[in-house]
Amino acid sequence: MKVLIANIEDVMREAAARWTLIAYFFLSTIFIIIFASAINLDIVDGALAGAKLFGREVDMDNNQISIEKLVLGFETGFSVFLYFICTFLAIFATAHLVPRMQEKGTIDLYLSRPVSRVKLLLSRYVAGLILAGSNVVYLMGAIWLIVVWKTHVFNPRFLLGGTIIFLLIAVLLAFAFLVGVFTSSTAVSIMTTYGVFFFGLMLAAHDKIAAAVSKQWQAWTIETLYWIFPKTGELGQAVVAFVGGDTLPERVLQVLSPAPFLSTAAFGAGCLILASWLFTRKEF
Amino acid sequence: MTTLIEVSGLRKQYRSSFGKAKITALDGIDFTVGDGELFGLLGPNGAGKTTTVKILLGLTHATAGHASVCGLPVRDPESRRRVGYLPEGHKIPNYLTARQALSIFGRMSGMDSRAITQRIPVLLEQVRLGQWADVRVKKFSKGMTQRLGLACALIHSPKVLLLDEPTDGVDPVGRREIRDLLRDEAKTNGTTVLLNSHLLSEIELTCDRVAVLRHGKVAAFGSVEELTRTTATYKMVATPIDDSLVGAFRETGAGVERVNGHVVLSVSDLQHLNALVDQLRARGGVLSELTPVRSTLEDVFVDLVRADMGESVGAHE
Numbered sequence: 001m002k003v004l005i006a007n008i009e010d011v012m013r014e015a016a017a018r019w020t021l022i023a024y025f026f027l028s029t030i031f032i033i034i035f036a037s038a039i040n041l042d043i044v045d046g047a048l049a050g051a052k053l054f055g056r057e058v059d060m061d062n063n064q065i066s067i068e069k070l071v072l073g074f075e076t077g078f079s080v081f082l083y084f085i086c087t088f089l090a091i092f093a094t095a096h097l098v099p100r101m102q103e104k105g106t107i108d109l110y111l112s113r114p115v116s117r118v119k120l121l122l123s124r125y126v127a128g129l130i131l132a133g134s135n136v137v138y139l140m141g142a143i144w145l146i147v148v149w150k151t152h153v154f155n156p157r158f159l160l161g162g163t164i165i166f167l168l169i170a171v172l173l174a175f176a177f178l179v180g181v182f183t184s185s186t187a188v189s190i191m192t193t194y195g196v197f198f199f200g201l202m203l204a205a206h207d208k209i210a211a212a213v214s215k216q217w218q219a220w221t222i223e224t225l226y227w228i229f230p231k232t233g234e235l236g237q238a239v240v241a242f243v244g245g246d247t248l249p250e251r252v253l254q255v256l257s258p259a260p261f262l263s264t265a266a267f268g269a270g271c272l273i274l275a276s277w278l279f280t281r282k283e284f
Numbered sequence: 285m286t287t288l289i290e291v292s293g294l295r296k297q298y299r300s301s302f303g304k305a306k307i308t309a310l311d312g313i314d315f316t317v318g319d320g321e322l323f324g325l326l327g328p329n330g331a332g333k334t335t336t337v338k339i340l341l342g343l344t345h346a347t348a349g350h351a352s353v354c355g356l357p358v359r360d361p362e363s364r365r366r367v368g369y370l371p372e373g374h375k376i377p378n379y380l381t382a383r384q385a386l387s388i389f390g391r392m393s394g395m396d397s398r399a400i401t402q403r404i405p406v407l408l409e410q411v412r413l414g415q416w417a418d419v420r421v422k423k424f425s426k427g428m429t430q431r432l433g434l435a436c437a438l439i440h441s442p443k444v445l446l447l448d449e450p451t452d453g454v455d456p457v458g459r460r461e462i463r464d465l466l467r468d469e470a471k472t473n474g475t476t477v478l479l480n481s482h483l484l485s486e487i488e489l490t491c492d493r494v495a496v497l498r499h500g501k502v503a504a505f506g507s508v509e510e511l512t513r514t515t516a517t518y519k520m521v522a523t524p525i526d527d528s529l530v531g532a533f534r535e536t537g538a539g540v541e542r543v544n545g546h547v548v549l550s551v552s553d554l555q556h557l558n559a560l561v562d563q564l565r566a567r568g569g570v571l572s573e574l575t576p577v578r579s580t581l582e583d584v585f586v587d588l589v590r591a592d593m594g595e596s597v598g599a600h601e
Contacts, residue, residue: 006392
């Protein structure tokens with residue numbers, strides 16, 4: 001526990017001193033302010049008489065729209081945006097944690113303490129997750145509160161969508177740690193992690209890609225890669241379904257099949273195990 | 285005396301980038317360091333000093349042999365529970381203040397908050413950084429950073445201190461203070477100190493025993509006194525020492541060198557020395573001083589390195 005607290009203190013102090021923490025929350029705050037000022041609703045008798053988004057009138061075909069429907073629509077659209085923003089900011093703010101620790105002259109100070117290397121790495125991982133998680137909570141929580149304040153509509157599923165985003169951040173951070181242990185390079189960690197994110201999005205169309213390739217082994221390769229890499233496409237769809245699904249649990253359950261979640265979590269766990277093993281064997 | 289550091293048959297081979305060639309950094313070294321001892325590790329660049337220290341800390345792994353600290357094998361993280369380490373060219377995260385750095389490394393060493401809070405001011409005063417407790421490390425000079433590194437190594441009151449070039453970048457006054465601090469730690473708290481330094485005078489002034497590494501092997505080992513003692517060279521102060529006496533000495537095969545009113549004699553053994561004293565007395569001379577000439581640790585070190593260069597030349601030929 002002491003090691004974990006020491007690492008959390010170290011990570012937070014570094015984030016604050018290097019402006020990462022400030023930039024991280026500043027950007028998030030800008031999104032929140034833009035969102036808060038963008039929505040302008042005219043509600044009459046619990047129904048929406050008019051709505052403006054980014055100063056433009058929302059076309060409602062001369063019909064009144066249920067405020068609940070509009071909020072679900074807003075939140076669904078915004079959850080897709082947050083899915084990308086939260087993930088990208090989190091990786092950018094935490095990918096340096098291992099490469100910086102492994103710098104010559106610094107790693108000696110950490111490893112000369114009575115702490116196993118696995119414990120040290122995992123403590124740093126948890127510290128990174130706390131940093132990234134606090135931003136997800138801040139960003140999603142603030143937007144949810146603004147929506148509640150402006151519309152008086154409570155949709156707690158918007159917050160639950162944040163848990164899926166957090167799961168993806170945890171998995172991608174594990175991958176960034178693996179690359180960090182192996183290469184000791186922050187730039188490579190960030191680039192490859194974003195690469196995995198987009199590769200996962202591409203592999204969401206694995207059925208179509210496998211059908212399009214000419215050889216059987218290529219199709220198998222695509223399928224294998226699909227099951228190995230995190231399902232960033234499916235998780236994005238899951239966030240949308242989670243936030244905007246109007247007929248819970250049927251529709252949500254359909255989209256939220258456990259396989260993409262389990263295989264994505266397995267990828268993260270595998271990365272962490274491999275990173276720990278490499279870190280234990282590494283010579284400094 | 286309890287043995288706190290034990291190294292036996294320690295070997296370390298590094299692989300080259302493509303894994304084909306092997307470079308031997310340590311070739312079966314043995315030594316022990318006892319409780320409260322100040323031990324120096326010497327050797328030219330690439331002799332294996334830093335590798336030895338890194339193995340003792342589990343930073344790198346031995347290819348063969350055994351190393352233990354405080355009775356525990358070095359692979360066990362618990363062996364570092366009572367070990368403080370000051371690496372060469374250390375980089376304490378520069379976004380931390382001295383107090384924060386000590387707090388983080390204290391906690392990582394298993395200390396609780398109260399003990400850390402009490403220990404920090406005492407330790408910072410000890411290394412003359414009391415006024416700088418809440419200043420970020422990036423504002424520190426090299427000497428101050430080095431002293432803070434020493435404080436980080438001492439935060440959990442270790443039983444064993446491993447120091448790699450601890451006086452690097454420190455001014456002469458600071459050096460003396462660090463030396464005194466180390467001696468004090470050893471005397472008062474019984475701390476065992478293993479000092480790895482290129483500054484031979486530092487080791488000579490600080491350490492009780494020394495191991496000189498060369499080509500990954502222990503080339504010389506013993507107390508500083510043993511290593512610097514030479515049995516064959518003596519300083520003789522006597523009257524009169526005239527040319528005829530010097531000539532008579534030389535006839536016995538002794539090496540004689542006049543230096544500022546006295547002579548430095550190189551003899552084959554103690555009988556030879558006694559024979560020269562007899563000659564002096566037989567000529568009516570009066571002996572006022574006869575002392576063995578000690579070489580410095582630097583002489584011993586340079587002799588070993590020169591022998592090494594001689595071997596290299598021989599090998600090339």
